[in-house]
Amino acid sequence: MTLFVAALTSAFCLPLYSLLLHGLASDLHSHVVLVPLVSLFLLRERRATMPPAGPAWLGGSVVLAIIGVATVGASLASRRVLSHNDHLALFALAYVSLLAAGGAWFKGQAWMRAAAFPFAFLIFMVPLPDGAVDWLERASVVGSTDATELYYRIFGTPYLRRGVIFELPTITLRVAQECSGIRSSWVLFITSILAANMFLRTTWRRIALVAFVIPLGILRNGFRIFVLSELCIRIGPHMLDTAIHHRGGPIFFALSLIPLFAFLWWLRRGEGAPTPRAA
Structure with missing residues (x-):
């Protein structure tokens, strides 16, 4: 799981860096910088009560992966139409979806249920669309x-x-x-x-x-x-x-x-x- 997170973050390093700069420069989206830290804190606090990793949750990982890949495609296809904020919002949503897909695959359904809130909290990494x-x-x-x-x-x-x-x-x-x-x-x-x-x-x-x-x-x-x-x-x-x-x-x-x-x-x-x- 650690290697997957590292590889996924490396693949998204450019949009994540742009998201970081966007959050630091925006009054409305400055919180996106802190959201991953809060999710990591929640996972760490609940580590003692988390169930052990189980078999891959195939259904959940496939659905989340499809959402992530489709969102990346939509972001790339509409980069000339969308604003910078909305473009980053799609990439952030794709990153969160693929991260959750990795959790479902490597940790299993029981573990993901226990970690549902820390993963769901990552949705606040996604900037609010302009509309x-x-x-x-x-x-x-x-x-x-x-x-x-x-x-x-x-x-x-x-x-x-x-x-x-x-x-x-x-x-x-x-x-x-x-x-x-x-x-x-x-x-x-x-x-x-x-x-x-x-x-x-x-x-x-x-x-x-x-x-x-x-x-x-x-x-x-x-x-x-x-x-x-x-x-x-x-x-x-x-x-x-x-x-x-x-x-x-x-x-x-x-x-x-x-x-x-x-x-x-x-x-x-x-x-x-x-x-x-x-x-």
Whole structure:
């Protein structure tokens, strides 16, 4: 298996290197650099409970290999049509599929079932396609605008709304796609999936934690827009050119972790102490 991983990585070295550079240069896809390390950590942590390697899982390896080879072909055939991001997304998907095919062949079905989550987590190595990013940004803008209006009503801020535009006492504010907060929401979504798998045992609680991220991300981004607009009203419109607007995302992301982990704690508490068999 080790030789297969080395050979596969060598064969994909150029697109993987391009993916690394793309992740380092992108705010949205910077997490792709860490995803393989997280999967390796999860495999290492579960090594003691993993079953021994068994006979090759022929069906699984063939299906995954077909997906990988077909994706490579699609990437090569459409390289002049696709954007650089979408081209890398296809190559990353092919790499993950072929890696899983190797695991199914060399480790067997029982081992792959035990390692399902670490392998499935590698899907986050695949950058979001441009079309998906555009759709998510537009949806997030609508949700964030509604959340911002909710904060205005709660705190009594006078406003007039026209679509995604707010007319405030000292400034007219437009919620643009650049203010969608999609990067923080995507990282929050990945964090919730990882936390749900590591700390929760029951399926419905895992689903509840991940689903909780959707309204949480919208409310967080709406709160960021609300805070920024309040600063513009009370201090001045020049607050739009300060660091809290251009580089304040990590602060609000950290704040959103508080309700996320509080909800995780509540869900984990509801499960009670694990039985010896579950442990």
